[in-house]
Amino acid sequence: MQQILWAEILFKAIGGAIMIFAPVTAIRLAGFARPVSSFGPRLLGAVFLGVGVGIWIGLQFPTARGAIGPAGLVPINLMAAGALSYHLILGSAAPSRRGKFVVILLTIAFLGFGFLEIAHV
Template identity: 45%
Template sequence: MWFEVAFKGALGLVLAILPLTTLRVLGLHRDSQRFWPRLVGCLLAGIAMGTALTMLTPQARGGIGPAGLIPINLTLAAGLLSALVWGTSAPARRGRFAVLVLGLASLALAFLEIAHI
């Protein structure tokens, strides 16, 4: 689960701080608005912080554990991979590859958490 904290935390912080640059580097569709990439970045960083706090203080109640991360990762994978199947994920080949890698990584994390329970 530490890998997931690092993965989501790093991606979330980069999206929150440099939203348009991150989208350009990944080859994804860029809009003039920075609101939605920053919102997604803050959500990912929040999920990472909640997971880290749960792992650091196991006696605390109400944190995000493996049972909470499974639906998050499955929903993220479904959203990314369905956009890839429909052909609306990214205009560039590099972007489609990035969406594929992120979707498969989320799916793999969900299956690892299912095996962990």
């Protein structure tokens, strides 16, 4: 179980840090539409980084209260996958093929983490 959580820490913390420090560049490289402001992507990056730190705190300090554990990560991952797949189904995920491919990969990653955590809870 700890390997899954460490993989999720890396996934969320690295993605969050990239979105905080280089949101417009990351969005352009991923093939998404350029945002009007970098506020939204930076806020999303801060949330992802915060989730990654919450998981890390739970692993490093098992008796800590308020840490995010596997049971709390299941709805986070499944809701993220649901939101991404909603836009894939409607055809509004991204303007380019590369962007749609990135959304598909992210959806699969979120579903994978969610189902792995369900299996270990």
